[in-house]
Amino acid sequence: xxxxxxxxxxxxxxxxxxxxxxxxxxxxxxxxxxxxxxxxxxxxxxxxxxxxxxxxxxxxxxxxxxxxxxxxxxxxxxxxxxxxxxxxxxxxxxxxxxxxxxxxxxxxxxxxxxxxxxxxxxxxxxxxxxxxxxxxxxxxxxxxxxxxxxxxxxxxxxxxxxxxxxxxxxxxxxxxxxxxxxxxxxxxxxxxxxxxxxxxxxxxxxxxxxxxxxxxxxxxxxxxxxxxxxxxxxxxxxxxxxxxxxxxxxxxxxxxxxxxxxxxxxxxxxxxxxxxxxxxxxxxxxxxxxxxxxxxxxxxxxxxxxxxxxxxxxxxxxxxxxxxxxxxxxxxxxxxxxxxxxxxxxxxxxxxxxxxxxxxxxxxxxxxxxxx
Numbered sequence: 001x002x003x004x005x006x007x008x009x010x011x012x013x014x015x016x017x018x019x020x021x022x023x024x025x026x027x028x029x030x031x032x033x034x035x036x037x038x039x040x041x042x043x044x045x046x047x048x049x050x051x052x053x054x055x056x057x058x059x060x061x062x063x064x065x066x067x068x069x070x071x072x073x074x075x076x077x078x079x080x081x082x083x084x085x086x087x088x089x090x091x092x093x094x095x096x097x098x099x100x101x102x103x104x105x106x107x108x109x110x111x112x113x114x115x116x117x118x119x120x121x122x123x124x125x126x127x128x129x130x131x132x133x134x135x136x137x138x139x140x141x142x143x144x145x146x147x148x149x150x151x152x153x154x155x156x157x158x159x160x161x162x163x164x165x166x167x168x169x170x171x172x173x174x175x176x177x178x179x180x181x182x183x184x185x186x187x188x189x190x191x192x193x194x195x196x197x198x199x200x201x202x203x204x205x206x207x208x209x210x211x212x213x214x215x216x217x218x219x220x221x222x223x224x225x226x227x228x229x230x231x232x233x234x235x236x237x238x239x240x241x242x243x244x245x246x247x248x249x250x251x252x253x254x255x256x257x258x259x260x261x262x263x264x265x266x267x268x269x270x271x272x273x274x275x276x277x278x279x280x281x282x283x284x285x286x287x288x289x290x291x292x293x294x295x296x297x298x299x300x301x302x303x304x305x306x307x308x309x310x311x312x313x314x315x316x317x318x319x320x321x322x323x324x325x326x327x328x329x330x331x332x333x334x335x336x337x338x339x340x341x342x343x344x345x346x347x348x349x350x351x352x353x354x355x356x357x358x359x360x361x362x363x364x365x366x367x368x369x370x371x372x
Contacts, residue, residue: 002028002063002159002192004049009058011044011216018044020216021058026209029190031183033207035197037239041216042196043164049194050085050162051078063159081160084153088165090145092137092152098124099133102151109156123151126185143174150182154189161186161193167202179205200240204228212236234368237288237361243325245361246294246335248287252280258287258362262330266307268357274372275362285371288361291325294337296345297352308357314349328353 004026011019019041026032034042047053048068049060054075060068062083067076084105092101099120106116124130127147137145146166153161167175167182183206186193197203203210204224212219212227212235220232231237237245250258250265256272257264265287267275275281295301297309312328312335324339328351337353345351362371 003061004032004160004192004194005059005061006045006049007059007061009045009048009060010056011041011048011053012056018216019048019055022213022216022218024211024218024221026192026194028192031186031193031195031206031208033195033197033203033210034213035200035203035210035239036213037198040213042198042213044216045213046162046164046194046196049160050083051076051081082158083160083162084156084158086149086153086161086163086166088168090137090149090169092145092148094137097134097136098129098140098148098151101137101148102129102155105152105156119155120151123155126154126188127151142170143178146170146178147181150185154185159192161191163193163195165197166195168197168199175202182206200242204240210240212239214239230370231361232370234286234288234363237363237370241290243291243336243338245288245290247363248333248335249284249365250287251284252282254281258285260287260333262333263310265310265355265357265360271357271360271362271372278371280362280371284365286363286365286368288363289335289355289359291336291338293356293359294328294335295354295356296326296337296339296343297354299340299343300354308355310353310355311350312353314345314347314351317345317347 006022006024009019009022022045034045036042044053048055055068055070057070059066062081066074067081068074102120102123103116124133127150129147129151132144167178170178179202207224209221210224210227211221214235220227220236227236227240234247248260250260252275253259256267258267312330314326315329316327318325322341324341324343326337326339326345328335328337363369364371
């Protein structure tokens with residue numbers, strides 16, 4: 001079983017706490033993404049799972065085996081954890097051929113020559129490297145080197161793959177191709193995979209589950225749909241999605257509106273009921289809405305004149321072909337909308353936009369946690 005469990009894991013480097021009390025379970029065969037900005041603790045978490053770092057506190061299990069527990073004096077070295085790592089730098093041996101790079105971990109384990117040859121050629125076939133086995137790394141493209149690094153990990157048949165930003169050195173086009181290849185490969189092998197990235201597009205397209213981390217603290221764990229549609233707090237809501245979610249400060253009124261000073265938006269009855277029950281009437285909240293849920297009134301299907309419509313000035317239009325990113329403002333409030341290509345709005349134009357109130361998010365002003 002390739003399950004991975006972290007129970008109350010901490011990591012401190014002198015005065016700096018890199019990881020704070022993370023509890024996380026990765027199921028057998030699951031593709032788990034550790035997502036967060038640079039310096040948030042995701043790579044440190046991966047290094048603790050691999051055995052390259054020892055936790056300050058907490059327990060780590062791989063399968064049924066306890067591999068780290070400082071309080072019990074347990075620390076299993078990386079070579080005995082039945083894991084394989086793929087690094088950002090590929091870490092190939094430049095003097096060795098592709099064949100020898102892939103075969104290297106098996107030679108270390110003194111696997112018989114015939115078995116090594118069989119497994120290397122199977123992996124090379126799987127990764128489309130059969131014609132490249134006699135080449136050296138310097139003779140390969142970035143994508144081919146990445147596949148060799150993957151081959152070296154796969155050939156061992158580990159319980160768990162650990163990947164630390166393995167695609168970040170590739171150009172944008174190749175990254176898209178390799179994302180699809182990696183996901184397909186992981187499905188074929190059914191190996192538990194923990195993948196570190198700061199790229200939310202990678203996270204959304206590849207992961208079965210996403211664990212969002214910020215400042216060493218686990219913010220939310222869920223499927224890509226869950227973290228996108230039901231973010232736990234403003235950090236998750238703002239970090240996932242491109243362009244990011246719009247946030248505006250407003251007050252909940254007694255007649256069921258959110259008042260922003262310059263305009264008001266009518267809450268749906270069940271939304272108002274939740275806010276009323278939790279004592280938010282008369283209080284300030286953070287109102288969130290994604291750019292794709294703000295429509296050009298000319299094309300809007302959901303329209304309640306005066307209750308979810310706002311007049312705004314078009315500041316900037318970014319034409320991306322399949323969509324138009326439109327930067328809008330009222331007197332003091334700025335927000336971003338995502339319009340279809342048919343919308344012909346121009347900079348400097350005053351237009352009406354419609355807010356889809358079924359898609360809004362409301363957060364507590366102080367705690368920054370989602371109310372709904």
